[in-house]
Amino acid sequence: xxxxxxxxxxxxxxxxxxxxxNCSFTDSAIYNLQWFRQDPGKGLTSLLLIQSSQREQTxxxxxxxxxxxxxxxxxxxxxxxxxxxxxxxxxxxxxxxxALNFGKGTSLLVTP
Amino acid sequence: EAGVVQSPRYKIIEKKQPVAFxxxxxxxxxxxxxxxxxxxxxxxxxxxxxxxxxxxxxxLPKDRFSAERLKGVDSTLKIQPAELGDSAVYLCASSxxxxxxxxxxxxxxxxxxxx
Numbered sequence: 019x020x021x022x023x024x025x026x027x028x029x030x031x032x033x034x035x036x037x038x039x040n041c042s043f044t045d046s047a048i049y050n051l052q053w054f055r056q057d058p059g060k061g062l063t064s065l066l067l068i069q070s071s072q073r074e075q076t077x078x079x080x081x082x083x084x085x086x087x088x089x090x091x092x093x094x095x096x097x098x099x100x101x102x103x104x105x106x107x108x109x110x111x112x113x114x115x116x117a118l119n120f121g122k123g124t125s126l127l128v129t130p
Numbered sequence: 131e132a133g134v135v136q137s138p139r140y141k142i143i144e145k146k147q148p149v150a151f152x153x154x155x156x157x158x159x160x161x162x163x164x165x166x167x168x169x170x171x172x173x174x175x176x177x178x179x180x181x182x183x184x185x186x187x188x189x190l191p192k193d194r195f196s197a198e199r200l201k202g203v204d205s206t207l208k209i210q211p212a213e214l215g216d217s218a219v220y221l222c223a224s225s226x227x228x229x230x231x232x233x234x235x236x237x238x239x240x241x242x243x244x245x
């Protein structure tokens with residue numbers, strides 16, 4: 019069974035800092051990996067989706083990388099802002115699966 | 131285009147009472163998912179529908195949970211009777227088709243509190 023781990027569980031940084039969130043998975047036979055954002059009391063907003071053949075994806079201040087062979091992905095947030103405060107979830111879609119396998123998330127707080 | 135719609139957004143009930151959640155997927159999306167998200171955890175799949183057929187309900191606790199997707203559009207998830215441990219967020223998602231090549235889109239969720 020695919021296990022997805024996210025480190026750290028929580029992170030607090032001052033505004034303007036660059037930061038990295040980590041995601042690891044146990045089975046490298048993945049189809050794609052997705053990073054989501056979840057605000058309190060809200061659903062999931064897709065941030066970036068990386069196909070297994072890709073190494074990275076970028077959207078604005080966000081950059082996600084994927085190293086499938088080592089079972090790792092990182093989400094890099096540049097010049098963090100208080101509005102980035104949320105929980106960030108990593109989810110893996112396996113080659114033979116239909117459901118996303120999620121990590122527990124990293125709770126991010128960016129202080130002014 | 132409207133996203134995935136869920137109602138109610140919040141529900142508070144006493145244990146042993148029944149409760150139902152409703153989901154309207156994105157128009158044209160044949161595949162519908164119900165996920166359960168416990169506090170501090172990532173979502174986990176409860177059931178997946180392709181059109182009106184439940185093709186994966188292996189994680190659905192069938193003693194108290196039931197679901198239906200009449201006419202292959204809207205879906206209802208029911209719990210009867212509810213237990214304290216059912217307090218969680220219930221997320222609905224939909225995708226154009228089945229399989230990992232189809233991106234899933236999530237609704238806002240229903241937060242259930244059982245007292």
